[in-house]
Amino acid sequence: MLSARGEDSMARGLVWFRTDLRLDDNPALSSALSQCEEVLAIYVFSEAQWALHNESNIKQEFLINNLTLLEKSLAKLSIPLMAINTESYKTLPKDLCSLAVQQKIDHAFWNNEFGHNESKRDQITIDALEKINIQTSQFNDQVIYPPGFLKTGQGNPFSVFTPFKRRWIENFEMDFLDIDKPKNAKEPNLINSDLSKLNFTKTHVAKIDLWPAGEIAALERLANFLSSKVKSYSESRNSPILDGTSRISPYLALGILSPKRCILEGLKLNNFEFTSGNKGICKWIDEIVWREFYRNIMHSFPRVSKNKPFKLDTESIQWRHSDKELEAFYTGNTGFPIVDAGIRQMLAEGWMHNRLRMVVAMFFTKNMLHDWRLGEKFFMQNLIDGDFSSNNGGWQWSSSTGTDSAPYFRIFNPITQSQNFDPSGEFIKKFIPELKDIPIAQIHQPKDDLFLSADYPTPIIDLKESRIRAIQAFKDAREVSGV
Numbered sequence: 001m002l003s004a005r006g007e008d009s010m011a012r013g014l015v016w017f018r019t020d021l022r023l024d025d026n027p028a029l030s031s032a033l034s035q036c037e038e039v040l041a042i043y044v045f046s047e048a049q050w051a052l053h054n055e056s057n058i059k060q061e062f063l064i065n066n067l068t069l070l071e072k073s074l075a076k077l078s079i080p081l082m083a084i085n086t087e088s089y090k091t092l093p094k095d096l097c098s099l100a101v102q103q104k105i106d107h108a109f110w111n112n113e114f115g116h117n118e119s120k121r122d123q124i125t126i127d128a129l130e131k132i133n134i135q136t137s138q139f140n141d142q143v144i145y146p147p148g149f150l151k152t153g154q155g156n157p158f159s160v161f162t163p164f165k166r167r168w169i170e171n172f173e174m175d176f177l178d179i180d181k182p183k184n185a186k187e188p189n190l191i192n193s194d195l196s197k198l199n200f201t202k203t204h205v206a207k208i209d210l211w212p213a214g215e216i217a218a219l220e221r222l223a224n225f226l227s228s229k230v231k232s233y234s235e236s237r238n239s240p241i242l243d244g245t246s247r248i249s250p251y252l253a254l255g256i257l258s259p260k261r262c263i264l265e266g267l268k269l270n271n272f273e274f275t276s277g278n279k280g281i282c283k284w285i286d287e288i289v290w291r292e293f294y295r296n297i298m299h300s301f302p303r304v305s306k307n308k309p310f311k312l313d314t315e316s317i318q319w320r321h322s323d324k325e326l327e328a329f330y331t332g333n334t335g336f337p338i339v340d341a342g343i344r345q346m347l348a349e350g351w352m353h354n355r356l357r358m359v360v361a362m363f364f365t366k367n368m369l370h371d372w373r374l375g376e377k378f379f380m381q382n383l384i385d386g387d388f389s390s391n392n393g394g395w396q397w398s399s400s401t402g403t404d405s406a407p408y409f410r411i412f413n414p415i416t417q418s419q420n421f422d423p424s425g426e427f428i429k430k431f432i433p434e435l436k437d438i439p440i441a442q443i444h445q446p447k448d449d450l451f452l453s454a455d456y457p458t459p460i461i462d463l464k465e466s467r468i469r470a471i472q473a474f475k476d477a478r479e480v481s482g483v
């Protein structure tokens with residue numbers, strides 16, 4: 001092969017790791033190993049970009065822990081992993097090109113990221129690398145179908161989940177789940193790994209120990225969930241105290257685990273059926289498809305990446321703003337135990353149960369009538385699994401500004417939600433120890449002296465009035481926009 005260096009020499013490949021920090025099902029890595037004699041790996045970090053995207057401190061620590069283990073796994077394949085810092089996405093192409101030239105790279109490989117800014121950054125990087133005769137190859141590891149690939153009968157992007165999922169299944173072929181295992185690099189690489197530039201200096205109170213790093217830990221977590229919990233998932237998934245979900249979201253968010261691997265292992269247990277067989281497995285695979293659905297929304301409707309609602313008629317909603325209420329919300333002191341327990345779970349674990357994410361987000365955007373963008377940011381700043389498209393999709397679903405979202409007049413009552421999904425109050429008591437002596441019959445309803453004596457705040461909102469206020473705000477906005 002004629003290399004960029006103009007000699008008929010062995011090709012040198014560079015794998016640019018991004019949100020795919022694993023060896024399993026990593027098409028960019030496998031391809032580099034099969035095409036190149038020598039392979040190097042790089043991770044490019046930008047502190048400023050991380051902050052701009054509101055990524056949390058716990059996620060940053062998790063990232064570094066995972067890169068440290070990835071370095072060890074790559075070393076077994078004779079691939080050194082280096083890390084460099086760059087100012088922002090703007091400076092990244094230049095910095096990556098300099099490294100590629102310095103390391104005499106012929107061919108750069110990476111797996112696609114689908115965010116608006118990420119796609120722009122990648123195109124500029126492709127152009128810059130190709131200008132200096134470095135070949136580039138991109139792959140899709142985050143999704144089964146590239147975003148925008150599946151279209152409605154009229155050729156439009158899907159904006160409703162159920163028909164999207166139907167088409168997703170109709171087009172599905174088993175070959176999509178072929179997973180390559182990377183082989184060793186052909187030539188031992190003499191460069192040393194170097195992650196010294198990745199110093200983690202930030203603090204957070206959430207417990208990182210709950211989230212062991214590395215793809216072995218991720219695959220073990222997946223295997224444990226599939227062997228012990230998935231079959232009862234459709235019944236247990238809504239109960240925060242049962243912890244009946246997989247808790248793999250942090251691993252999917254950084255690509256330590258591949259969604260294809262999840263679907264394949266789930267399907268193996270269900271005779272390769274998507275819609276029949278075990279209900280729990282079908283429901284769980286549905287959730288992975290939701291993740292892909294929201295990536296499609298992000299790709300096909302770039303406005304959602306620009307701080308805009310999916311439903312444009314909701315742009316004129318008059319959101320309230322109260323610093324006092326925001327402070328109560330951010331610290332888990334709204335006086336609604338199930339809402340506060342959810343928020344406190346996130347502050348303590350870096351993760352919140354899905355049912356509570358919906359309850360909390362609906363409370364924030366409807367009862368408090370605060371702008372969903374503030375809630376979206378608060379979640380990103382605290383979640384270890386912060387993922388732009390799923391978080392934006394979840395917030396816009398809850399605030400009825402999004403695609404396929406809850407109708408604006410369907411407002412969860414946090415007390416009923418609490419009675420239904422934490423009937424014993426055990427979850428509330430776990431995260432709000434002040435309430436440990438409140439009798440079960442009263443734990444959901446924040447109103448009488450018992451709560452005051454427990455040193456727990458009185459409710460910041462009147463549920464009934466706030467419900468009426470929210471519905472009116474949505475009606476007014478519809479009138480303004482003429483819907």
Ligand code: FAD
Pocket residue numbers: 237245246247248249250252253284287288290291294352353354355357358361379383385386387388390391392393394395398
């Ligand atoms: P499981 O129930 O075991 O599901 C398996 C996987 O399917 C998850 O890991 C996740 O990747 C995917 N998934 C499950 N539910 C959803 C969903 N509703 N939308 C998209 N994908 C889903 N998920 C994130 O990964 N990152 C976020 O930042 C995020 N923010 C959210 C904000 C709000 C307001 C809401 C309502 C939901 C949000 N979700 C987010 C989706 C969901 O709550 C989490 O994915 C889920 O709780 C993760 O737990 P798990 O891994 O145990 O999920």
